[in-house]
Amino acid sequence: MRIALGVLCLCLALPAVAHKPSDSYLRLTVSGSDLTGRWDIALRDLHALVTLDVDGNGAITWGEVQSRETEIARTALEGLAVAADGRSCTLRIAALRAVDHVDGTYAALDLAGRCPTAPRALRVDYDFLFALDPSHRGLLNLRFQGSRSAVLSPSARTAEFERGSVGFGRLFLQYFREGVGHIWKGADHFLFLVCLLLPAVLRREKGEWVAADSGWKAFVDVTKIVTAFTLAHALTLTAVSLEWLRLPLRWVEAAVAATILLAAVNNLRPLIRLERLCYVAFGFGLIHGVGYAGVLGGLGMPAAMFAVSLLGFNLGVEGGQILAAALLMPLAFSVRRQVWYRHGIVVPGSVLIGLMAALWLSLRLLNLRLEGWS
Amino acid sequence: MKWSGTVIGAVLAACAVTLHADEPYRPDSDEAVLERVRPASDPEAAALRRMRARLRERPEDQRLAVAYARQALELARATGDPRYTGYAEAALSPWRGLAEPPVEVRVVRATIAQRRHDFQRALVDLNAVLERRPHHAQARLTRAAIHTVQARYDAAVRDCSGLVSRTDALVVAACIAQPASLSGRAEQALDSLAAAFASRRQASPEIRRWAWVTRAEIAARLGRAAEARSAFEQAVDTVGGDDVYTELAYADFLLAQGESSRVLERLGDRTAVDGALLRLAIAEKRLARAGVEGMHERLASHREELQARFQAVERRGDPGHRRERAMFELHVRQRPGSALWFARANWRTQKEPIDARLLLEAAIAAERPDAAQPVLDWIAANGVEDGGLHALARRASGDRADSK
DSSP states (O other): HHHHHHHHOOOOOOOOOOOOOEEOOOOOEEEEEEEEEEEEEEEHHHHHHHHTTOSSEEEEEHHHHOOOOOOOHHHHHHTEEEEEETEEEEEEEEEEEEETTEEEEEEEEEEEEEEESSSEOOOOOOOSSSSTOOOOOOEEEEESSSEEOOOOOOOBBBEEEEEOOOOSHHHHHHHHHHHHHHHHHHHHHHHHHHHGGGGGGGGEEEEEEEEOOOOOHHHHHHHHHHHHHHHHHHHHHHHHHHHHHOOOOHHHHHHHHHHHHHHHHHSSSOOOOHHHHHHHHHHHHHHHTTTTTTTTTTTSOOHHHHHHHHHHHHHHHHHHHHHHHHHHHHHHHHHTTIIIIIIIIHHHHHHHHHHHHHHHHHHHHTOOOOTTOO | OOOOHHHHHHHHOOOOOOOOTTOOOSSSOOOOOOEEEEOOHHHHHHHHHHHHHHHHOOOHHHHHHHHHHHHHHHHHHHHHHHHHHHHHHHGGGGGTTSSSSOHHHHHHHHHHHHHHHHOHHHHHHHHHHHHHTTHHHHHHHHHHHHHHHOOHHHHHHHHTTTTTSOOOOHHHHHHHHHHHHHTTTTHHHHHHHHHHHOTTTTOOOOHHHHHHHHHHHHHHHOOOHHHHHHHHHHHHHSSSOOOOHHHHHHHHHHTTOHHHHHHHHHHHHHHTSSHHHHHHHHHHHHHHTOTTTTTTHHHHHHHHHHHHHHHHHHHTTTOOOOOHHIIIIIISOOHHHHHHHHHHHHHHHHOHHHHHHHHHHHHHTTGGGGGGHHHHHHHHHHHHHHHHHHHHHHHHHHHHHHTT
């Protein structure tokens, strides 16, 4: 026996075999002081507790389940307690039906209850099945002024909720910061923005840069450009993160370099009319958005978490851009009349950026990488 | 301005909710069968219930608890139902808080941890047991297995060698063969395995089956398809009923050989088992691509089924199943980005050839050849002999050199 078990241990190329471990799905809704809900418990689990297969033939029938309804209700309710602001709520099983889940048929227990008051703080105590199977999990979905969820386990048998607290806040913030960081750490995007923004406080007159007169107009122009760029890359960023859009990275990066080159050159020799600039920014934004592929790590997260992360990241990127613009623009605006701004910053700056972009473009087209320069 | 992200987010969130809104129903007839369980007459299930009842009266009885846990683990292995592993864990709860539980309790606890791929925890127990009882055969075997999975091949071989003359010679040979074959001694491993087979014709069916699978896998890595095939055939024909793990290992081989129809034949009615459903779906995808009739519909329903199962596991918060998830994302859903994420996470805990192949394929498909570096390092550092892996590795380094 010992050897056999040892041998079994050695079958370690263990693929995930059948089913997952035991779960129950507990849905609760709090409206005022009333509780409603439904608790789905696997028939296999109930059978281990109260013997549902009454005739022992290996088949649990609907008739057998109904005949054990009282025991089922009693066993279930022994493992669940809800309290509102520290005082117990009553809970009862209103009806028993069947429901199918991925790993078998469950008993669907309709819950009804009442709390002494409309709660500000709700507490769920869960102790179902853990004594028999510590790998059991209670998957709680609570509607209590918004949707919350919790996974109840032997080491987390209690879940507490305050009215109005946010579930996904921290995740959102994390990805928001990631987004901001991407603008500031990603040389490409930052330089592209700089290229677009530097001349925004100027305007062309006879082929020459001249200080813009109206601060308001400059501000509006900048806003239009940044908005167009933002909208566009939010679209493609989302598409790429959801893997609806897949483009070879090499060409995308080359295209990004090309957009920077164009933007830089445009600062030196007008290629794009100012009115058209937001459309161009939109087009370039589409390209830049694809470049963010892989940041969110694919769909490694549950859908709702992923949505929050995506939203956070998008907003973070935009936040980063707005921050960049907010820092640069007032400075640029205040020195726009200075000759050294036009000839010392905008022009040489654009030349420098243009050269870098050209270098990137050639490297990426030729599929080369220089350490530290790509 | 930011509506795109918000809209997508709202849609996704709505999907997440509706996906789990299965509708309850009242069956039409009392005779309707809702679920199948082991009948009361089933000896193993009956034994388990008896033991559980006795254990309830005397929960601190160590021998009883260990016997019950072992029985539960055997059922877990045979049925593939992880609930039984949970039952085994419950039996050990009187000793949960102890710093120094009894030896047998620790060994069972380590087995449970290993089943759940919590290798670090398993090693803590096994190291402690082997320090006090260096000749505990099962502890050595289990630790050797963990060392092999985590690519500590010399340590694995040392542990296996410690079993010589304490267990069946075939067990020792198979134990050593696996890590040896991954650290540059594949030929010798096959030879000694063949010799052990010849000399131990009376070994138990489980041992023989497992030794055949080991031989088959090593031969496959060395490119000896015919030898691998015949070894797999021997394994599945071994007396003792069918063994799900053997079937899956054989299926992986058949898929690598491009024999998708055979996979369909062998696994067609095993859809209850996640791993089997996955290989089935991969085979169906290939056949669909080759234009075989009717595959698209089968594939579509299996893909949905697998998706639902993976999501159910995710909801629990279990980190497991990363290897299978990566295979699913790569070969069935064709999402290299996601596949790469899971493959990398998987590689952090386990480093078997199948995991290496997965990471290489995902990195190549996702055009992130730099992500394949850990596998390239593993191959180089250990002298892994596997033609298929070498070819993939060349592609990955080639892609990398291209972008340098």
